[in-house]
Amino acid sequence: MGYLLWFGIVVLAFAWMHYFTELSARQKGTISAVVTLLIAGAIAYNVRSDREREHITAIELKYRSGQTLVCGGVEVNATTFDYSVGTQSFIGLKGTPHYQRIFNARECE
Template sequence: MILLFLVLRDFGLASPKQKILAFLIVGIIGASISVYTYQQNQQNQQEIALQRAFLRGETLLCKGIKVNNQTFNLVSGTLSFLGKKQTPMKDVLVDLDSCQTLQKDPLIQPQ
């Protein structure tokens, strides 16, 4: 902030209104960066959770396709699933972002 004040003074922006405007702009930019970083962090955590579930052998639902480690391989470079050879899903490519875990309803008890 002190550096910003010195730069503003060098450019002749020394009036209180100009200082307030400059600080507001910097504050908005800082808040925007914080929100973006938070959203990216949430997305990364979701992707990591999906990868772990897949590697544990859980079935994921991706665009109506059931994805598990018996019929798909995880391609970590592209964060996608590629169907294994000699399975009905051969050469099917599914993006990890389109997936969600299949969760059983905790209110339904087995009989």
Template sequence: MISYAVWFGIVVLLFVWMHYFTELGTKQKTVISAVLTFIISSAIAYNIASDHDREKVMGVEQKFRSGETLICRGTEVNATTFDYSVGTQSFIGLKGTKHYQQIINARECE
């Protein structure tokens, strides 16, 4: 959260700099500030969404590792029928099960 405040501070400082040290018109200053604010806000929203996604996947992985059965796309996923691939963050059906070579993304689990 502190980094978000820093970016907000940078936008404010840029606006102050534009206001006092440039000969840009009010409309130009407003457009530049709005565009920068939009870009930074979009980056912050993306980071928040990525953090939420990462937390969900970590929670699913922890449940799987602790032996719980998960429901993913209507399929029961547990350690006896699936293995977890950390690199792809997905469950892969084990050989000798009806789910052999089936791949389910961890994001699709409840």
């Protein structure tokens, strides 16, 4: 829904630019290309962010359900690592061989 609203705003801006400005066709084309690239970049960023958030959520759910994860070639589970929600990372527990090792949840499978 949000994309449709922005699409409508862009269409109105282009209509205004076409009918109420004295820009040349080349200037209008350049402005259109720049705005199109900005919008495409924003959409790509949002899609990437959504996929990353889904991946991190899946990793956190696996960890919370007691499954073993692999992060940087190391097996991560609740007996050897703690999960920090704020930094979305796994931190090695004291008394384990991985004490103070930190893995970002994005690195895990």
